[in-house]
Amino acid sequence: MKKILIIILSVFCLVTKGQKSYASEPVLRIVPLEDEVYVYHTQRLSAGHGFNIYRSDGPGGAFVRLNEKPVRGAQRIDDMRPMLADRYEALLEMFEVETAASLWLVMRARHFEAGLASFLYPEAAKTLGRLYIDQDAPMNTEVTYRIEFVNNLDRPTGKELFKTLVLEKKRPPAPRILSAANFGTMVTLEWEYFRVKPEDDDFVIQFFIYRTEPQTGELLILNDRAVVRNNAYDTHVFTFESPVINTTEQYVVSAVDITGNLIEASEVFEYDLIYNLPLQPVYEISAHVTPEPWVELTWKPSLEENIAGYRIYRSSDLSKPFIEVTDELIPADSGFYLDTTVVGGLSYFYFVNVVGFAGNESEKGSVAMARVLDLFAPPQPFGLTAEFNTQTRNVELSWQTETLSENFETFTIMRRREDVANPGSFSRVNPDILEETSFIDLGGEEAGFLEGAKYRYVIFSSSRAKIHSDTTAIVLTIPIITAPDAPLGVRAVNDNGFRVHLNWGAVSSRNLEKYSVYRKKADEESFHKLLDLPITTRFIRDEDLQTGNTYIYAITATDIAGNESEFSIPDTVFFRNYTPPSSVRNIQAAVRDEGVELRWDRVAADDFLGYIVYRSGIPTGIYEPLHEGLLKDTRFIDLTGNAEMWYRVRAVDTSGNESRPGNPVRPVVVNND
Structure with a gap:
């Protein structure tokens, strides 16, 4: 209660700030209403003292006494209680006393608190002799009130109070409720009521808080x-215990002035008042499997009030979140739930949460477990296809299945080589749970899939209890898309102009089918295929050649899919023989006017290419050729020759062989006439 008095004190001081101190000098506080005026004073009266009140209407008007006898408060304890009426109990609590005698003493001894009580309750002001109600005041007129204090003999004490004002009723605004919140049945209302300056005193000192009775619509006061009112703040709060719960309540806040008059009421504020205190978890829960098989849960119903029902949460793995399995709340008085959505091969874990009307739930309680057996295999997959993707070099698998059974856990794909002497056992392709109907096999080995190899795939479905369906299989041959390596070590050797011997190294490829031999002359741009050879043959003799030509050879390897390798590094050979042509015969040389004329017999040879004429100054000297290139004719004129020169003529074949030089000849001088 001391806290209440401190709040009242702060309110009063804030409202009267700027006026004379309440504790040091008494003041008048006048509240005009519709047809009467409340005139308060704060003068502390001694026992038996009272006051007379006068009013002057208009400027300069004469004062007229309003009371017949001096206004005094209760003079005895027995007079106090009837005057306080129904405020008696509130004042006992306010002053923290228990008897009328104690209240009588403190209201006179604690002057300041008594004055504040006067502004809260007009009954207290009358009891203390501090209030006069002018019921004949001229409203909307400037008046002056004068209070004359008298002693117990009705004689003036010499103390007077004056106040001039226009009698106009003030209309303070209505409060505005901002929010409501509850914790269980304890409700806190917050409303807005703005502060006022001392010179704008609106006389509002407190608030009444009401709730609407749903059946009658009657407003029932809650405080x-x-x-x-605390004039230091714009918002106010009040906490109370609601007599009802789990319903929609309507609240109203009304401002009250110092006369006890209700000024304005707020608009009705509706609030869903739902019980939201923490609920006791369910600890006694059990689960067992029925023959269907389903899981039956039972628990001891909660004895708490204000609960809406229960929610069931389930998980098949304690490391994973629990998921609610109830579509709607189980009634609050029930302790039974049948879970028909379980599947075989799993352990299920359950807990039950208590739910309040506000949707609040209890903490997680005890967990019950049930193990559901699995006796049936999931449906067999069908329509398995396998395709090798030549871009990614992976195998793309797909299949079909019927609607997955509730106990389905995974598809399992197995693979093994089929084109080897001992295929061996299958290897699992997918290491994890596979629920989709497609899968990409990356090969599982560093080398990936071997081109040309055959792989068998099988697929089956498994339940959580590891019961497997029948298998579906397919065999896939990996296409050969990579050409073989080119042969190495190609070597072409001329066999004395009769043939060329050609050989090369083997290509390492399990899919190799043949070698191809290509040849071209040095002056040709493109190779021409000579022949194809089985992979067991890596040697040929090429005899369809012409001496004197340069030939270039290259080899390719081709696999069974028709993929041909690049050309090998080519080898070049000059095809020639080493047998010189026959010596030139019957060489004749004669000096002519234009020079030395030489003639000789034609050399007959298949590989004949031409002649070279040599000259020397002495028969045993060094012979130098006289021309560039080869001569095709059997006649030559040495324009710079003379009778002192010696000559030889040699034949040249296509292999570059020159005939033996034969005997040198010296020109004879012939008469040109």
Whole structure:
């Protein structure tokens, strides 16, 4: 209660700030209403003292006494209680006393608190002799009130109070409720009521808080003590215990002035008042499997009030989140739930949460477990296809299945080589749970899939209890798309102009089918295929050649898919023989006017290419050729020759062989006439 008095004190001081101190000098506080005026004073009266009140209407008007006898408060304890009426209990609590005698003493001894009580309750002001109600005041007129204090003999004490004002009723605004919140049945209302300056005193000192009775619509007051306005703040709060719960409540806040008059009421504020205190978890829960098989849960129903029902949460793995399995709340008085959505091969874990009307749930309680057996295999997959992707070099698998059974866990894909002497056992392709109907096999080995190899795939479905369906299989031959390596070590050797011997190294490829031999002359741009050879043959003799030509050879390898390798590194050979042509015969040389004329017999040879004429100054000297290139004719004129020169003529074949030089000849001088 001391806290309440401190709040009242702060309110009063804030409202009267700027006026004379309440504790040091008494003041008048006048509240005009519709047809009467409340005139308060704060003068502390001694026992038996009272006051007379006068009013002057208009400027300069004469004062007229309003009371017949001096206004005094209760003079005895027995007079106090009837005057306080139904405020008696509130004042006992306010002053923290228990008897009328104690209240009588403190209201006179604690002057300041008594003055504040006067503004809260007009009954207290009358009891203390501090209030006069002018019921004949001229409204909307400037008046002056004068209070004359008198002693117990009705004689003036010499103390007077004056106040001039226009009698106009003030209309303070209505409060505006901002929010409501509850914790269980304890409700806190917050409303807005703006502060006022001392010169704008609106006389509002407290608030009444109401709830609407749903059946009658009657407003029932909720505060049994004063909810004081604190002029230091724009918002106010009040906490109370609601007599009802789990319903929609309507609240109203009304401002009250110092006369006890209700000024304005707020708009009705609706609030869903739902019980939201923490709920006791369910600890006694059991689960067992029925023959269907389903899981039956039972628990001891909660004895708490204000619960809406229960929710069931389930998980098949304690490391994973629990998921709610109930579509709607189980009734609050029930302790049974049948889970018909379980599948075989799994362990299920359950807990039950208590749910309040606000949707709040209890903490997680005890967990019950049930193991559901699995006796049936999931449906067999069908329509298995396998295709090798030549871009990614992976195998793309797909299949079909019927609607997956509830106990389905995974598809399992197995693979092995089929084109080897001992295929061996299958290897699992997918290491993890596979629920999709397609899969990409990366090969599982560093080398990936071997081109030309055959692989068998099988697929089956498995339940959580590791019961497997029948298998579906397919065999896939990996296409050969990579050409073989080119042969190495190609070597072409001329066999004395009769033939060329050609050989090369083997190509390492399990899919090799043949070698191809290509040849071209040095002056040709493109190779021409000579022949194809089986992979067991890596040697040929090429005899369809002409001496004197340069030939270039290259080899390719081709696999069974028709992929041909690049050309090998080519080898070049000059095809020639080493047998010179026959010596030139019957060489004749004669000096002519234009020079030395030489003639000789034609050399007959298949590989004949031409002649070279040599000259020397002495028969045993060094012979130098006289021309560039080869001569095709059997006649030659040495324009610079003379009778002192010696000559030889040699035949040249296509292999570059020159005939033996034969005997040198010296020109004879012939008469040109």
